[in-house]
Amino acid sequence: xxxxxxxxxxxxxxxxxxxxxxxxxxxxxxxxxxxxxxxxxxxxxxxxxxxxxxxxxxxxxxxxxxxxxxxxxxxxxxxxxxxxxxxxxxxxxxxxxxxxxxxxxxxxxxxxxxxxxxxxxxxxxxxxxxxxxxxxxxxxxxxxxxxxxxxxxxxxxxxxxxxxxxxxxxxxxxxxxxxxxxxxxxxxxxxxxxxxxxxxxxxxxxxxxxxxxxxxxxxxxxxxxxxxxxxxxxxxxxxxxxxxxxxxxxxxxxxxxxxxxxxxxxxxxxxxxxxxxxxxxxxxxxxxxxxxxxxxxxxxxxxxxxxxxxxxxxxxxxxxxxxxxxxxxxxxxxxxxxxxxxxxxxxxxxxxxxxxxxxxxxxxxxxxxxxxxxxxxxxxxxxxxxxxxxxxxxxxxxxxxxxxxxxxxxxxxxxxxxxxxxxxxxxxxxxxxxxxxxxxxxxxxxxxxxxxxxxxxxxxxxxxxxxxxxxxxxxxxxxxxxxxxxxxxxxxxxxxxxxxxxxxxxxxxxxxxxxxxxxxxx
Amino acid sequence: xxxxxxxxxxxxxxxxxxxxxxxxxxxxxxxxxxxxxxxxxxxxxxxxxxxxxxxxxxxxxxxxxxxxxxxxxxxxxxxxxxxxxxxxxxxxxxxxxxxxxxxxxxxxxxxxxxxxxxxxxxxxxxxxxxxxxxxxxxxxxxxxxxxxxxxxxxxxxxxxxxxxxxxx
Numbered sequence: 017x018x019x020x021x022x023x024x025x026x027x028x029x030x031x032x033x034x035x036x037x038x039x040x041x042x043x044x045x046x047x048x049x050x051x052x053x054x055x056x057x058x059x060x061x062x063x064x065x066x067x068x069x070x071x072x073x074x075x076x077x078x079x080x081x082x083x084x085x086x087x088x089x090x091x092x093x094x095x096x097x098x099x100x101x102x103x104x105x106x107x108x109x110x111x112x113x114x115x116x117x118x119x120x121x122x123x124x125x126x127x128x129x130x131x132x133x134x135x136x137x138x139x140x141x142x143x144x145x146x147x148x149x150x151x152x153x154x155x156x157x158x159x160x161x162x163x164x165x166x167x168x169x170x171x172x173x174x175x176x177x178x179x180x181x182x183x184x185x186x187x188x189x190x191x192x193x194x195x196x197x198x199x200x201x202x203x204x205x206x207x208x209x210x211x212x213x214x215x216x217x218x219x220x221x222x223x224x225x226x227x228x229x230x231x232x233x234x235x236x237x238x239x240x241x242x243x244x245x246x247x248x249x250x251x252x253x254x255x256x257x258x259x260x261x262x263x264x265x266x267x268x269x270x271x272x273x274x275x276x277x278x279x280x281x282x283x284x285x286x287x288x289x290x291x292x293x294x295x296x297x298x299x300x301x302x303x304x305x306x307x308x309x310x311x312x313x314x315x316x317x318x319x320x321x322x323x324x325x326x327x328x329x330x331x332x333x334x335x336x337x338x339x340x341x342x343x344x345x346x347x348x349x350x351x352x353x354x355x356x357x358x359x360x361x362x363x364x365x366x367x368x369x370x371x372x373x374x375x376x377x378x379x380x381x382x383x384x385x386x387x388x389x390x391x392x393x394x395x396x397x398x399x400x401x402x403x404x405x406x407x408x409x410x411x412x413x414x415x416x417x418x419x420x421x422x423x424x425x426x427x428x429x430x431x432x433x434x435x436x437x438x439x440x441x442x443x444x445x446x447x448x449x450x451x452x453x454x455x456x457x458x459x460x461x462x463x464x465x466x467x468x469x470x471x472x473x474x475x476x477x478x479x480x481x482x483x484x485x486x487x488x489x490x491x492x493x494x495x496x497x498x499x500x501x502x503x504x505x506x507x508x509x510x511x512x513x514x515x516x517x518x519x520x521x522x523x524x525x526x527x528x529x530x531x532x533x534x535x536x537x538x
Numbered sequence: 539x540x541x542x543x544x545x546x547x548x549x550x551x552x553x554x555x556x557x558x559x560x561x562x563x564x565x566x567x568x569x570x571x572x573x574x575x576x577x578x579x580x581x582x583x584x585x586x587x588x589x590x591x592x593x594x595x596x597x598x599x600x601x602x603x604x605x606x607x608x609x610x611x612x613x614x615x616x617x618x619x620x621x622x623x624x625x626x627x628x629x630x631x632x633x634x635x636x637x638x639x640x641x642x643x644x645x646x647x648x649x650x651x652x653x654x655x656x657x658x659x660x661x662x663x664x665x666x667x668x669x670x671x672x673x674x675x676x677x678x679x680x681x682x683x684x685x686x687x688x689x690x691x692x693x694x695x696x697x698x699x700x701x702x703x704x705x706x
Contacts (some may be wrong), residue, residue, distance in 0.1 A: 051661040089658045104658070149653070151629045159630055215574025251633065290637055297641035299634070317630060323596055348641035356642055393605060426686050431694075434686035465687025499681035517596070518630065535682065537661055 051537040055085045061529010064484055064512060065115055071482045079527060082111040083164075087131070098138040104146075106131035115525055120167065120197050131171075144176040150189050152208045152222040153240035156255035156284050156316040159518075166515055166522045167197035170312050172204060185210045192229075197522065199312045200230035216244030224313070231311065233260035242288075251288040257281060257307045257314075282308035284337065286317055299346040305337045306367060318519045319344045320362040321387055325422045326457050326475075327442040328405045330513035333383045334521050339366050342374050342383075356391040381411040397428045415447040422457075436461040444479075453479035468495040475511055484512055484526035501536035565677065567656045569624065569649040572636050577622075577649055580675070586618020587699040588671040589692070592657050594626045595634045599684040600666040604644060606689035610696065611646040617700050618673070621646035626654045626665065668692070672699055 059081040068075035089104035108130035112122035133146030149171050152158040162169040174191020190205040204227070210220035219241035226234040238255030259281050284305040291298045303319040318335040319342050342364025350356045365374030365382040376382045385407035392400040401424040408417045422440035429435060440457040455477045463469035471492045480486040490508030497503070512526035568578045582588060591607055593600035604623065611621040623644070625635045629652050639648050651657060660669050660680065670679040670692070679695065681688065 053661065053663045055663065087663070089661075091659055102655075151652075153629070154633075155630045159628075161628065249636075288633055290633065292637065292640050295641075295643075297637035299637050315630070323598065346637070348637065350641060350643050353643075358641075391605075399605075428686060428690075431690040432687055436686065463685040463687055465685055466681070466691045469685050494683070494685070496681075496683060496685075499679060502683055518628075535664055537663075537680075 052086055052088045053537050054534070055083075055087075056532070056534040057081070057083045058532045059113065059527065059529065060531075061527055063113065063115055063525040063527045063529075065118075066523070066525065067118065072485045075483065076528070077114055079113045079115065079525075079529060080111070081113040081116070082109070084109040085130075085164075098136045100135075100137040102133075102135040104131065104133045104135075105129070116167075122167075122197075140180050142176075142178040142180075144178075146173065146175075148172050148174060148176045148189060148191055150176060150187070150206070152187075152206060152224070153220060153238060153253045153255075154251070154286055154288075154317050155314065155518075156240075156253050156286060157222055157224045157236040157238040157314060158204075158206050158208075159315045160313060161315070161518065163517050163520065166517055166520055168199070168312075168517075168520050168522070169194070169196050170199050183212050183214075185212070193313070198520065202229045202231055202313070203227035204313060216242075216249065218242055226311075226313070228260065232309070234258065234311075235260070236314070247292040249290045251286075253286045253316075254283065255307075255314075255316075256283040257309070257311070282306040282338070284316060286319075288317070295351065296347060296349040299344070301344045301346075303343070303364075304341045304372070306339055306341075307337050308339070310336065310338050312520070315519050320364065320383075320385065321346070321360045322516065322518075324387055324405055325403060325420065325440050326438070326459075327422070327440045327455050328387075328407075328418070328420050330511065332514060332516050332521070333364070333385070333407070333409055334514070334516070335364070335519045336366075336381075337519070340364055340374075340381075341367055341372070354393040358387075358389045360387045361385070378410040378415065381409075383407070383409040399426045400424070410447075413448060417445040417447065419443045432465050434463045434465070436463070451479065453477060466496055466499065468493065470494075473508075485509075488526075497536075500538075502534070504531075504533040506531040506533075565659055566675075567659060569651055569656060571650075572639065572648050577647060579622075579671075582620050582622075583671070583675040584673055586614075586620065586673050587696055588620045588622065589696070590622045590624060590660070590669040590671065592624045592626055592651070592660075592662055592665055592667040592669075594665055595631055595638055596627075597665045602686075603666055603668075603684045603689070604642070607646060608642075608644050610689070610693060611644075613693075614696055614700065615646075619696055619700070623648045624651045624656060625649065626651050626657055628652055670695060670699075 059079055061079050062076040063079040064075050065077045085106060085108050087106040089102060092101040095101055108125060108127050110125040116122045131147045133144060133148070136143045149160045150158060160170045160172060162171055170193060172191025172193055174189065176187065176189040179186045187208040192203045193199055193201060195201045204224065206222060206224040208220060208222040210218055212218045221239045224236040235258045236255055238253065240253035242249065242251035284307050287302040289300045301317060301319045303317065305316060307314065314337060316337055320333060320335065323329060342362065344360065344362040346360045348358040363374050363384040366380040368375040368377065368380050374382060385405065387403070387405040389401065389403035404421045406419045420440060420442035424436065424438040426434060426436045438459040442455045444455065445452050457475045459471060459473040461469050461471040473490050475488040477486045488509040488511045490506060490510060493505045495503045507530040509528040510526065512524055514521050515524050566578065566580045568576050571577050589607070589610070591603060607621050607623065610619065623646060625648060627635055632650060632652060635648065657667065664682060666684050668681045669677055672678050
């Protein structure tokens with residue numbers, strides 16, 4: 017905790033002010049159910065330092081990570097001006113680990129105004145001042161979001177105005193982002209106009225402007241539209257990225273991701289077709305992205321299955337918007353009351369000329385995956401999930417084929433006690449290194465509703481990695497107190513991997529030690 | 539520092555203009571359902587308990603809860619229970635909601651809360667998050683997370699809340 021004394025006192029003053037504000041809030045009896053959310057995470061142990069030249073376990077360094085977040089939001093409905101006023105705060109304390117500080121240049125943070133916002137609804141108008149998030153269409157030009165696990169936050173501090181009249185909606189937003197993982201400080205503005213003639217139909221257009229503080233100065237116009245007729249719905253979105261000058265991105269996190277020599281001007285298309293017939297839901301999604309650069313304020317649909325099983329999700333395919341096309345077919349159905357089946361196939365790759373189907377040639381970074389899952393509920397006491405996945409991915413210095421199978425069985429002993437067993441095996445063929453190996457995952461859990469559960473997990477690999485070893489054993493205790501407080505205690509070893517959401521990914525280092533997570537309201 | 543003082547003053551000034559404690563205990567909202575029609579909570583209060591389950595297509599424990607909600611809906615809907623699943627999927631992933639619900643043949647009400655405004659209204663933070671409301675519109679219980687067996691405890695509470703006459 018490296019604080020200068022002046023900053024330290026300033027933080028204390030802010031804390032006092034924050035607490036005073038909340039006390040005044042509560043004492044006046046704004047609401048019988050007034051609550052403050054508190055989230056705490058504390059890690060203490062050792063983690064792999066990716067910069068180390070030593071072999072496991074000598075490549076580990078101490079990990080001390082602490083994060084505390086207070087947040088609250090109140091809604092006021094009887095006002096002399098306006099229909100509704102919403103006020104929100106979030107107070108953050110963060111002490112990153114040495115690896116996070118080294119990799120991402122994170123520092124100790126004590127921010128009373130980590131998030132602060134006011135939203136006023138006034139008939140057809142809605143004014144939002146403070147920290148704002150927004151998505152235009154499906155995010156081809158603009159999608160701002162936060163994910164604490166990924167250390168990702170593309171939100172802006174600024175303002176947003178929305179105007180609605182009948183079937184028409186107009187939005188405008190302007191603000192500045194804060195430097196964080198994958199995101200640099202940048203000023204952005206955008207406008208969006210959408211017309212909804214009837215439920216299921218919409219057409220819209222938007223224009224986003226990036227000022228060029230730390231990225232290229234860029235304009236991104238886009239259009240979208242969709243309709244639904246009976247069991248069929250179709251959505252289309254097209255966006256362009258127009259660069260004002262040749263300034264180069266200074267975001268060093270992206271250097272691994274952006275392909276060198278990419279065009280600085282590009283466009284992207286997304287098409288989504290959904291059909292529901294004979295009890296089967298079929299989704300067909302198609303992407304044709306050639307934006308030329310990766311931009312954290314644009315996160316279009318990834319067009320692949322994102323959440324699968326423990327082993328298959330640990331090293332997912334990283335979608336790229338600078339130059340990638342692909343498609344996804346997802347079929348799901350419940351042929352019987354007790355049976356649910358899901359099949360997903362996706363394929364992606366770099367552009368091969370003007371071809372509309374991704375090439376499987378290894379020069380074009382191909383990826384494909386087939387995933388099938390069945391859920392069975394044969395009895396009130398039993399439920400079973402079975403699944404299998406098969407994928408192959410090639411990119412520079414990487415070419416792997418993986419096949420995995422998994423099962424999960426839940427048995428309810430009585431109304432309160434239940435037992436869960438999950439196991440998974442994955443066969444990996446590393447075609448670059450010419451090595452074949454297997455990964456295993458086994459997890460058993462006993463739960464006592466509503467008080468919590470205890471989980472024991474074991475993961476092993478037939479390949480003894482120089483970086484993270486070959487076996488990982490962990491135990492986790494989850495305790496629920498009155499349904500409003502949840503404590504998770506973890507002890508043991510965790511394997512590293514890549515965590516991804518919405519196409520944004522963060523490498524997670526292997527960890528051993530203990531972790532306390534608290535999530536509650538008071 | 540001045541801006542924090544300004545916020546404090548602003549809040550203090552606004553407090554007398556806000557709702558009273560009694561009025562605030564009944565939370566109301568209007569959201570769009572799967573077909574784009576508007577659903578207002580207060581119009582469904584009065585016939586019996588209401589279960590509001592906040593979920594998202596990317597949340598595995600949320601999806602584990604849903605078959606049990608369907609069973610509760612089938613079992614107690616006629617006796618006055620209203621089950622509402624509120625999807626907090628962003629506009630980007632909203633398109634996955636309808637196929638997911640239809641393919642699993644869930645018949646309870648599903649609503650969209652793309653900016654998590656209603657979730658925050660009920661002081662929710664993480665998913666899954668469940669709110670149980672009685673027939674007077676009072677929030678009687680909130681619950682975060684899901685462990686197998688939670689649905690049995692919920693069913694017991696619902697049975698208690700349904701009056702003997704409503705249980706036939």
